[in-house]
Amino acid sequence: MAMETVLRDTPxxxxxxxxxxxxxxxxxxxxxxxxxxxxxxxxxxxxxxxxPSEAIDLRILMNRHQVDEVAP
Ligand SMILES: [Zn+2]
Structure with a gap:
C-alpha cells in the first residue's frame, strides 16, 4: 500500500x-x-x-516580512 508508506514517512x-x-x-x-x-x-x-483572525493574519505578515529581511 503505497499511500500508507507515504503517510508513515511524512513528518x-x-x-x-x-x-x-x-x-x-x-x-x-x-x-x-x-x-x-x-x-x-x-x-x-x-x-x-x-x-483575532486579523491579528493572526498580521502575525503571519510580520513573520513573512522578517523572513524577507534576512533573505539574501
Ligand atoms: Zn521589520
Missing part, C-alpha cells in the same frame, strides 16, 4: 509557528513597529479594532 506537520510563538518586532524597523501596533489593537478584546 508530522505542526501548525503555523506564529500561532504558538508570535514574532517579535525588530527594534528600529518601521514595518515591524507598524504591524505590532495593529497586532496589539486586533489582539485586545477591549479595543474597538479587536479582530
Amino acid at each position: 508530522i506537520q505542526l501548525m503555523d509557528p506564529t500561532f504558538d510563538r508570535p514574532p517579535t518586532p525588530e527594534p528600529g524597523c518601521a514595518v515591524c513597529d507598524s504591524l505590532q501596533i495593529q497586532i496589539n489593537a486586533a489582539s485586545d478584546p477591549h479595543s474597538e479594532r479587536y479582530n
Whole structure:
C-alpha cells in the first residue's frame, strides 16, 4: 500500500509557528513597529479594532516580512 508508506514517512506537520510563538518586532524597523501596533489593537478584546483572525493574519505578515529581511 503505497499511500500508507507515504503517510508513515511524512513528518508530522505542526501548525503555523506564529500561532504558538508570535514574532517579535525588530527594534528600529518601521514595518515591524507598524504591524505590532495593529497586532496589539486586533489582539485586545477591549479595543474597538479587536479582530483575532486579523491579528493572526498580521502575525503571519510580520513573520513573512522578517523572513524577507534576512533573505539574501
Ligand atoms: Zn521589520
